Amino acid sequence: MDGAMMPAKTTLAIEHLEVGFGSAASVINDVSLTVQEGEFVAIVGPSGCGKSTLLKVIAGLVPSRSGAVQMGRLKIGYMFQRDTLLPWATTASNIAVGLELAGVPKSAHAARIAELLSLVRLDGYESHRPEALSGGMRQRVSLARLLAYEPDIYLMDEPFGALDYQTKILMGRELLRIWDARRRSIVFVTHDIEEAVTLADRVIVMAAHPGRIVATHEIGFERPRDPRRLRSDPRFAAMVETIWSDLSLVD
Ligand code: ADP
Ligand code: MG
Numbered sequence: 001m002d003g004a005m006m007p008a009k010t011t012l013a014i015e016h017l018e019v020g021f022g023s024a025a026s027v028i029n030d031v032s033l034t035v036q037e038g039e040f041v042a043i044v045g046p047s048g049c050g051k052s053t054l055l056k057v058i059a060g061l062v063p064s065r066s067g068a069v070q071m072g073r074l075k076i077g078y079m080f081q082r083d084t085l086l087p088w089a090t091t092a093s094n095i096a097v098g099l100e101l102a103g104v105p106k107s108a109h110a111a112r113i114a115e116l117l118s119l120v121r122l123d124g125y126e127s128h129r130p131e132a133l134s135g136g137m138r139q140r141v142s143l144a145r146l147l148a149y150e151p152d153i154y155l156m157d158e159p160f161g162a163l164d165y166q167t168k169i170l171m172g173r174e175l176l177r178i179w180d181a182r183r184r185s186i187v188f189v190t191h192d193i194e195e196a197v198t199l200a201d202r203v204i205v206m207a208a209h210p211g212r213i214v215a216t217h218e219i220g221f222e223r224p225r226d227p228r229r230l231r232s233d234p235r236f237a238a239m240v241e242t243i244w245s246d247l248s249l250v251d
Contacts, residue, residue, distance in 0.1 A: 008036040008037060008039075009036065009037040010034050010035070010036055010037070011035050011036060011037045011039070011071065011072075011074065011152070011153055011185040012033075012034065012035040012058065012069070012070070012071045012153060012185065012187070013033075013034045013035075013068075013069075013070040013071075014031060014032055014033050014034070014058070014067070014068070014069050014070075015032050015067055015068045015070070016030050016031075016032055016066065016067040016068070017030070017031040017032070017054075017057065017064055017066075017067035017068075017069065018030065018064060018065040018066045018067050019050070019053055019054075019057055019062065019063075019064050019065060019211075020065050025210065026065060026210050027050045027053055027210060027211050028050040028053055028054060028057070028210065028211040028212070029210035029211065029212050030067075030212060031050075031054065031067075031206075031211070031212060031213055032067075032213075033204060033213065033216075035153070035185050035187060036185070037185060038183035038184065038185060039185055039186075039201050039202065040179060040185075040186045040188065040199060040200045040201045040202075041185075041186065041187050041188065041200055041201065041202050041203075041204060042188045042189075042190060042195075042196035042197075042199060042200035042202070042203045042204070043187065043188070043189045043190075043196075043203075043204045043206060044189075044190055044191060044192070044193055044196045044203060044204070044205055044206070044243065044247075045191065045205060045206030045207060045208065045211070045247070046191065046206075046207070046208055046247065047191060048208050049206045049207055049208035049209075049211045050206065050208070050210075050211025051157070051158075051189040051191075051206060051211075052157050052189065053211070054189075054211070055078070055155045055157050055187065055189055057069060058071070058076075058155060058187065059076050059078055059155055071153070074151075074152035074153050075102075075149065075150065075151045075152045075153075076151055076152075076153055076155060077146045077149050077151025077153070077154045077155065078146075078155045078156075078157075079142055079143065079146050079154065079155070079156045079157065079159045080142075080157050080159070081157055081158040081159065081161045081162055082162065083130065083135075083138040083139055083141070083142045084142065085130045085138060085141055085142060085145075086130075087129065087130050087131065088129065089129065089130075090126060090127050090128060090129055091117070091122065091125050091126050091127070091128050091129075091130075091133070091141050091144075092113050092117075092126040092127065094130070094141055094145055095113050095116055095117070095141065095144045095145050095148050096109055096113065096148075097145055097148075098144075098145040098146065098147070098148030098149040099112055099113070099148045099149075101149050102148060102149045102150050104148075112148065113126065113148075114126075116144040116147055116148055117144065119144065119147065119178060120140040120141070120143055120144045120147075120174060120178075121140070121174065122137060122140055122141065122144065125137065134167075135162060135163055135164075135167070136163050136164075136167035136170070136171060139159060139160060139162075139163060139171060140171070140174070142159070143159070143171075143174070143175070143178075147178065151184065152184060152185065153184065153185040153186070153187070154184060154185070154186040154187070154188075155187050156186060156187070156188045156189065157189045158189055158190055158191065159171075159188075160172065160190075160195070161190065161191070161192070168192075168195065169227055169228070172195060172198055172199055172227055173226075173227050175199065176198075176199060176223075176224065176225055176227070177224075180223060180224045188200065193240050193243045193244065193247075194231065194236075194240055196243070197219055197236060197239050197240055197243070198225065198227045198230055198231070198236075199227075200219055201218070201219055202216060202217065202218055202219060203216070203217045203219055203239075203243060204216050205217070205243055205246045205247060207247070207250040214246055214247075214249070214250055215243070215246040217239065217242065217243065219239065221233075221235070221236070
């Protein structure tokens with residue numbers, strides 16, 4: 001069979017997921033979604049609609065009340081909004097954590113760290129500690145650590161949410177550049193609609209009370225994408241507007 005005709009392989013399948021804490025009402029209600037191998041899926045929705053909880057259930061950190069999360073024995077990489085770097089460790093040592101988890105032999109660390117530093121454009125910063133780096137640089141170290149682990153699926157929870165606008169755009173561009181070269185599955189949570197439309201193949205729109213999916217949009221813009229150019233494309237504005245109205249149709 002022609003490669004292009006092969007059916008896409010499913011990386012993650014979630015069916016009728018119901019999640020709640022204690023005896024409180026469910027915070028996620030009947031969520032179903034699938035992520036194909038190499039697909040970049042963004043999830044947008046207002047604060048409190050259960051985006052972080054959904055990622056935690058996928059990662060197995062929070063149990064579900066009912067429904068199913070099906071994922072092969074995959075290496076899961078998790079990136080949080082706040083950087084979780086070791087404060088006392090240098091950039092190189094922080095990245096080495098990812099290499100150790102991936103089982104990369106010590107003798108190969110230095111070369112791999114140099115490669116990753118260049119990939120996230122932090123050459124020359126290997127000996128800096130997090131406190132000596134800007135917020136954007138710390139998130140790039142986190143990204144390098146994530147890449148060092150070589151996950152099969154990336155779960156990213158508003159990874160650039162705490163950054164200033166310009167840095168956020170630049171980080172998005174870096175992520176796309178890296179993703180274009182590797183094409184791993186990504187579930188990228190954000191409350192920023194423009195960021196979602198810029199990055200993803202598919203945008204899933206959630207609403208709150210209870211957290212549920214209200215719309216799904218295929219984002220067909222050609223790749224590789226240039227985030228700056230894309231933002232001035234009228235089709236981009238139209239898609240952002242569509243998602244805005246999805247969100248305003250519900251509470
Ligand atoms: P989002 O990431 O979309 O802002 P969250 O997934 O963090 O939303 O939270 C969804 C809802 O679940 C919120 O109402 C929040 O208060 C509740 N919630 C999240 N984690 C817990 C927890 N550990 N215990 C109780 N309630 C929680
Ligand atoms: Mg959250």
